[in-house]
């Protein structure tokens with residue numbers, strides 16, 4: 001991405017919450033802005049479960065983005081309640097809010113989110129994502145007008161996170177609105193998440209992509225051991241926790257096919273993340289009802305505060 005012109009004399013720094021319906025491309029946008037995969041992406045809704053920071057620096061400015069889970073109505077499971085709380089907390093913590101919507105259509109859930117943000121109109125930017133899916137570029141003006149009529153917010157920016165289109169304009173809108181203040185993270189830091197978390201998320205990404213229906217939503221990944229083999233490879237032991245015994249055979253697959261393929265794909269990404277050879281071992285275990293138990297969630301490392 002090109003450098004954005006900023007007032008070099010005035011340090012700026014702020015938190016920007018990225019919020020929106022599931023699957024609108026929030027994590028894809030974060031990764032495109034940071035230029036690194038800090039948050040996992042899949043074609044399935046409810047991929048992101050944790051508040052994840054992505055940090056970038058330009059001249060004298062630091063922008064700290066907060067990726068959030070997709071906003072959802074379903075609050076039946078404890079996991080869903082935590083995810084909804086994560087979104088509210090990120091909004092409360094943020095100096096600026098990016099509300100991501102689909103450029104092709106406004107949904108009722110977008111309107112509901114718009115109402116949640118209506119007390120922060122000057123601090124909210126609407127991003128119309130996936131403009132590459134519009135049949136004709138001439139539709140864009142109409143989509144922008146519709147969004148501006150619907151939401152009383154500060155700016156409306158059409159982008160394609162996947163194709164990295166118009167991100168410079170978005171960055172300008174963001175940088176010009178950041179509050180004054182010194183950087184909060186050292187230069188070079190791109191996320192707040194540690195290696196264990198990032199490894200677990202990469203494995204979960206591959207599982208989500210490989211599995212269908214409700215199976216992916218009842219699983220979580222825990223890194224039991226991170227070390228080194230005698231040959232100097234990075235050694236990862238990961239536990240895949242399922243909340244139903246009946247899902248075990250599906251996750252493992254016939255003759256272990258599903259698990260093997262997940263392991264192969266995850267290892268490719270891990271080699272990139274860890275910068276060396278990786279020995280990955282995956283174990284499938286069951287903890288009935290983990291996703292609806294606050295106690296289990298805490299044990300599995302979910303932030304319950």
Ligand SMILES: Nc1nc2c(ncn2[C@@H]2O[C@H](COP(=O)(O)OP(=O)(O)OP(=O)(O)O)[C@@H](O)[C@H]2O)c(=O)[nH]1
Nearest residue numbers: 022023024025026027028043046047048070161162
């Ligand atoms: N065509 C197109 N697809 C996109 C674009 N941005 C994201 N996607 C796709 O949309 C799907 C969802 O992307 P994510 O980034 O995981 O969406 P999200 O909003 O973070 O989803 P949750 O974490 O589940 O709330 C993926 O298949 C992405 O590749 C875009 O600009 N254009």
Ligand SMILES: [Mg+2]
Nearest residue numbers: 026027047048
């Ligand atoms: Mg996401």
